[in-house]
Amino acid sequence: MTRSKIAAFLALAFVVLFCFAGVTATTTVKDVTVSVEMGMPKLLFSLSSAPLLLIPLAIVAAVAAFIAFIQNEKNVGMLFSFVAAVSFALFMVFFSMEEKNSALYTPISEALNLAEVKFKKRDVKLISTSFDIMTYIALACIALSCVIGHGSFAKDQRHILKRDLLPYAYIAPHLFFFVVFFMTPAIYGIYAAFTKWDLFNEPVFTGLENFKTLLFDSSNTYYKQLRNGLGNTIKFVVMCVPFCIIVPLSVALALNARPKGNKLFQALYYLPSLMSISTVTLTWRYVFNVQYGIVNKCFGVKANFFMPPYTWIMLVIVTVWWCTGSTMVIYQSALASVPQDQYEAAAVDGAGTIQKFFNVTLPNMVYPLMYTLVTAVVAQFNIFGQPDILVGFSNGEANAVLLQYIYENSVKKQVAGMSSAMAVILGLCIMVVSFIQMRMMVKNQEN
Amino acid sequence: MKKTLALVLSLVMLLAAANAMAVTEIDYWSVFTGGDGAVMQGMVDAFNASQDEVHVNHTPMTADDLYQKIPLTVQTGTGIPDVAVVHIERIPNFVAKDMLYPYDMELVAQAGIVAENYNQAAWERTDIDGEHYGIPLDVHGYITYINKDLFDKYDLNEFVADGYITFDEIRALGDKARAAGFTGQIFDLGWMRAQLLGYYAQLCDGHKLTDDGVNLSLDKDAMKKVMETMKSLYEDGYTTQKTDDYSSMFYGGELLVWSEGIWMKAAVVDAGVNFEMYPAVCFEPSTCKEWMSSHNFVQFADEERTEEEDLAVAKFINFMGENSLTWAKDAGQVPAHVSLNAVEEYASMPQAFLSDPERVDELAIYYYLHWGLFDTAFSRVGWDFVDGTISIDDAIAQIEQEVADAIAAQ
Numbered sequence: 001m002t003r004s005k006i007a008a009f010l011a012l013a014f015v016v017l018f019c020f021a022g023v024t025a026t027t028t029v030k031d032v033t034v035s036v037e038m039g040m041p042k043l044l045f046s047l048s049s050a051p052l053l054l055i056p057l058a059i060v061a062a063v064a065a066f067i068a069f070i071q072n073e074k075n076v077g078m079l080f081s082f083v084a085a086v087s088f089a090l091f092m093v094f095f096s097m098e099e100k101n102s103a104l105y106t107p108i109s110e111a112l113n114l115a116e117v118k119f120k121k122r123d124v125k126l127i128s129t130s131f132d133i134m135t136y137i138a139l140a141c142i143a144l145s146c147v148i149g150h151g152s153f154a155k156d157q158r159h160i161l162k163r164d165l166l167p168y169a170y171i172a173p174h175l176f177f178f179v180v181f182f183m184t185p186a187i188y189g190i191y192a193a194f195t196k197w198d199l200f201n202e203p204v205f206t207g208l209e210n211f212k213t214l215l216f217d218s219s220n221t222y223y224k225q226l227r228n229g230l231g232n233t234i235k236f237v238v239m240c241v242p243f244c245i246i247v248p249l250s251v252a253l254a255l256n257a258r259p260k261g262n263k264l265f266q267a268l269y270y271l272p273s274l275m276s277i278s279t280v281t282l283t284w285r286y287v288f289n290v291q292y293g294i295v296n297k298c299f300g301v302k303a304n305f306f307m308p309p310y311t312w313i314m315l316v317i318v319t320v321w322w323c324t325g326s327t328m329v330i331y332q333s334a335l336a337s338v339p340q341d342q343y344e345a346a347a348v349d350g351a352g353t354i355q356k357f358f359n360v361t362l363p364n365m366v367y368p369l370m371y372t373l374v375t376a377v378v379a380q381f382n383i384f385g386q387p388d389i390l391v392g393f394s395n396g397e398a399n400a401v402l403l404q405y406i407y408e409n410s411v412k413k414q415v416a417g418m419s420s421a422m423a424v425i426l427g428l429c430i431m432v433v434s435f436i437q438m439r440m441m442v443k444n445q446e447n
Numbered sequence: 448m449k450k451t452l453a454l455v456l457s458l459v460m461l462l463a464a465a466n467a468m469a470v471t472e473i474d475y476w477s478v479f480t481g482g483d484g485a486v487m488q489g490m491v492d493a494f495n496a497s498q499d500e501v502h503v504n505h506t507p508m509t510a511d512d513l514y515q516k517i518p519l520t521v522q523t524g525t526g527i528p529d530v531a532v533v534h535i536e537r538i539p540n541f542v543a544k545d546m547l548y549p550y551d552m553e554l555v556a557q558a559g560i561v562a563e564n565y566n567q568a569a570w571e572r573t574d575i576d577g578e579h580y581g582i583p584l585d586v587h588g589y590i591t592y593i594n595k596d597l598f599d600k601y602d603l604n605e606f607v608a609d610g611y612i613t614f615d616e617i618r619a620l621g622d623k624a625r626a627a628g629f630t631g632q633i634f635d636l637g638w639m640r641a642q643l644l645g646y647y648a649q650l651c652d653g654h655k656l657t658d659d660g661v662n663l664s665l666d667k668d669a670m671k672k673v674m675e676t677m678k679s680l681y682e683d684g685y686t687t688q689k690t691d692d693y694s695s696m697f698y699g700g701e702l703l704v705w706s707e708g709i710w711m712k713a714a715v716v717d718a719g720v721n722f723e724m725y726p727a728v729c730f731e732p733s734t735c736k737e738w739m740s741s742h743n744f745v746q747f748a749d750e751e752r753t754e755e756e757d758l759a760v761a762k763f764i765n766f767m768g769e770n771s772l773t774w775a776k777d778a779g780q781v782p783a784h785v786s787l788n789a790v791e792e793y794a795s796m797p798q799a800f801l802s803d804p805e806r807v808d809e810l811a812i813y814y815y816l817h818w819g820l821f822d823t824a825f826s827r828v829g830w831d832f833v834d835g836t837i838s839i840d841d842a843i844a845q846i847e848q849e850v851a852d853a854i855a856a857q
Binding site for chain 1: 511514515518519521522544545546689690692695750819820823826827828829830831836845848849852853856857
C-alpha cells in the first residue's frame with residue numbers, strides 16, 4: 001500500500017471515527033453532580049456553539065484530502081489534512097474553554113430533572129467537557145494522514161510543492177469564509193427546517209413535519225403564508241425582471257451611441273447600484289411620500305403609492321432604479337464587442353437601425369442577456385428590503401413576499417424551524433428556475 | 448531602601464485613590480426613540496450629573512429591534528445590558544424562557560425602591576411565582592384628544608360634559624358639527640390594535656385573552672361587537688380612511704376626535720392645537736376602559752453582573768422614578784412613581800386623570816404569555832375587516848389560528 005493510500009485511508013478514518021466520537025459534560029448544581037454523554041454528530045446539530053462552526057470546515061477538508069490522496073496529489077492532500085487537523089484541534093480547544101456550553105445545556109438540564117434537582121438556568125454555572133478516546137483517535141488519524149501523506153520537502157522538489165499549493169493559497173481566504181460563514185450556516189439552515197425551534201432553546205428534530213404542514217395542511221397559517229408569499233414573489237419576479245433587462249439595455253444602447261457627456265451619464269446610472277437597500281428605499285420613501293413627495297407635488301395628485309393599486313408599480317420602479325447600473329455595465333461591455341463589420345455588412349444590405357438591432361446586436365448579446373436574466377430572476381426571487389421597508393405588512397398580506405414572512409416568523413415570532421422550511425422551499429424554487437434557465441443558456445451556446 | 452518604600456507607598460496610595468474614584472459603568476437599553484428618546488437621554492444625563500459613582504450609557508432603539516436583539520444577546524451571553532426598559536406585556540414570556548433575573552428586593556430597597564412607591568396596577572403584574580421582575584417607569588395608554596376650538600365653534604361641549612365620549616355621541620356630535628358646516632372628519636381609525644383592545648376591555652370583564660394562560664381564547668362576542676362598531680362607523684362616514692394622515696388632520700383642524708397615545712401630547716402642544724384629553728371613547732361611561740401598557744425596568748440574565756452593578760442599577764431606577772416629572776412634562780407619560788401624585792404641577796397636566804387611584808381598575812393592561820405572537824397576528828388583520836377584505840368572523844378566526852399555529856411551531 002502506498003503512502004498516499006494510507007493517508008487517504010486515515011483521512012477517511014477521521015470522518016468515520018468522528019461519527020462515533022463524543023463528549024462527556026459534567027456540572028454540579030446544588031451539590032448534585034450530573035454527567036451526560038453526547039455524540040459528535042448530535043453535537044454538531046445543536047446550533048448553539050460558535051466553535052462548532054469549525055467542524056464542517058474540518059470534515060470538508062478531510063474529504064478533500066481523501067480525494068487528493070486517492071489521486072496521488074500528495075501536496076494537496078497534505079494541505080487539506082493539515083487544515084482539517086488544525087480546525088478540529090481548534091474546535092476541541094475552544095469548545096472545552098466554553099464555561100457554560102449551550103449545546104450541552106439541554107441534556108444536562110434533563111439529567112438534573114431526572115435527579116430531581118430544582119434549578120434555574122442561571123444555577124448551572126459551569127459545564128465542563130471532556131472528549132472521549134474516539135475523538136482523540138480521530139484527531140490522531142487526520143494528523144497522521146498529514147504526516148504520512150506529505151510530498152517531498154527536498155530543496156529540488158520545492159518548486160513542485162509551490163506549484164501544487166500556490167493556487168490554494170490564492171483561494172484560501174475566500175474558501176475559509178465561504179465554508180465557515182456561508183456553507184455552514186446554509187447547512188444549519190437546512191437542518192433547522194427539520195426542527196421545531198424558538199431560537200432560544202435547543203431545536204427539536206421533527207423530521208418532515210414542517211414540510212408536511214407547509215405543503216398539505218390547508219388550515220394552517222404557514223400553509224397560507226407560503227402560498228400567498230410565494231405567489232406574490234412570483235408576481236413581482238414576472239413584473240420586475242423584464243424591466244430589469246429592458247431598461248439597462250436601453251440605457252446601454254443609448255450610451256453606446258456615444259452622446260455628449262456619456263461618461264457622466266454612465267456614472268450617474270451606475271451610482272444607485274453602489275447604494276445599500278436601506279438608502280435606496282428610504283430615498284424613494286420620501287420621493288413617493290403622500291404629503292411631501294416630489295411625485296405627488298410634480299403631478300399635483302395625492303396618491304398613496306404605498307397602497308394598492310400602486311404598490312407593485314412603486315416596488316418595480318425602486319428595484320429597477322437600483323439594479324440598472326450593474327446590468328448596464330455588462331450590456332455596455334457586450335455591445336462594445338459586437339463586430340463592427342457585421343453592422344457594416346447589414347448597412348450594405350440596407351438594414352435600418354431597428355433591423356440592425358434585432359439581426360446583429362441581439363444575436364451577439366444572447367449570452368450576456370441570458371446571464372443577466374438568470375441573475376435578475378434569482379435576485380428578484382430574493383426580494384425583501386424594498387417591500388419590507390417601504391410597505392411592511394401595512395396592506396395586510398396583499399403585497400407580502402415570502403422572505404418577509406420568513407423574516408417575521410423567524411426573528412420576530414421565533415418560529416425558526418418553520419421559517420427555515422419556507423426558506424428551503426424558496427431556495428428549491430430558485431434552483432429549479434435557475435436550472436431551466438442555465439440549460440437554455442448552455443443549449444443556446446451550443447447552437 | 449527608603450526610595451523603594453516610598454515608591455511602593457506611592458503606588459499603593461495611587462491604586463487606593465484610583466479605586467476610590469472607580470465609576471460603575473451601567474449599560475442601559477431602552478425602547479425610546481424620537482422625542483421620547485431625547486427626553487430619556489436628558490434624564491439619563493441628569494442622573495449621571497447628579498453623582499459620580501455610577502455612569503449610565505443609554506442605548507435607545509425601536510421596540511422591535513430590542514425584542515429581536517435581546518433573545519440572541521441573552522443566549523450568547525455577550526453584550527447583555529445591565530438594565531433595559533421593556534413593555535410590561537413582554538415580561539411573562541421573558542420569565543417563562545428564564546431570560547430575566549428577579550429583583551433582589553432587599554438590595555433594591557437599599558436604593559429606595561419599595562412596592563408602595565409605585566402604581567400598583569403595573570407593579571403587581573410583574574410578581575410571578577413569588578419573585579418580582581419589573582419596576583415600572585410609567586403607565587401609558589390610548590386615550591382621546593378633542594380639538595377644543597372646533598368643539599367650541601360647533602357647540603359640541605355638551606357631549607363631553609360628563610367627562611366621557613360614547614360611540615353614540617361620536618355619531619351625534621358628528622351629525623351636529625356637519626349640520627353646522629364642518630367639512631372635516633369626526634373620528635379616526637388609527638393604531639387599530641391599541642384602539643380595539645381598549646374597547647374590547649370595556650366589554651369583557653378582566654380584558655381576557657386566554658383561559659389557560661397559554662392558548663389564545665378571545666371573548667368572540669365582545670371582539671365581534673368592537674369590530675362591528677368600528678366597521679359601522681367607517682361605513683357610515685364617521686371615521687378617517689385608511690390613506691388619511693389622521694395626526695396631520697387633527698393638527699390642521701380637520702379632525703374633531705382623535706384616538707391617540709398620551710405620548711403624543713408634546714407633539715399636539717408643539718402643533719399649537721387647543722386640546723383636551725379624555726378617556727378612551729366608550730360604549731358606556733360606567734364600563735369605560737382604555738388600552739394601557741407600562742414601560743418597565745428589567746434585568747436580563749447575565750451571570751457576570753456583580754452585586755455592585757445591581758445596586759448601581761437600583762439607584763438609577765430609583766432616580767428615574769423620583770425625577771419622573773420630566774417624563775410626564777416633556778414626554779406626556781403617566782409616571783408610575785406615586786410621589787408624582789402629590790406634585791401640583793403634575794396634577795394640572797391633562798394626562799393626570801390616568802393616575803387617579805380610583806381609575807386604576809379601568810387601566811386595561813394586557814398580560815399574556817404569548818403577547819408578541821398575539822400582537823403580530825392582531826395587527827395583521829388591521830384594516831382588512833374594516834374595508835371588507837375579510838369578514839369579521841374570519842378576522843377573529845385568523846388571529847386565533849395564527850397564534851395557535853405559532854405556539855405549536857415554536
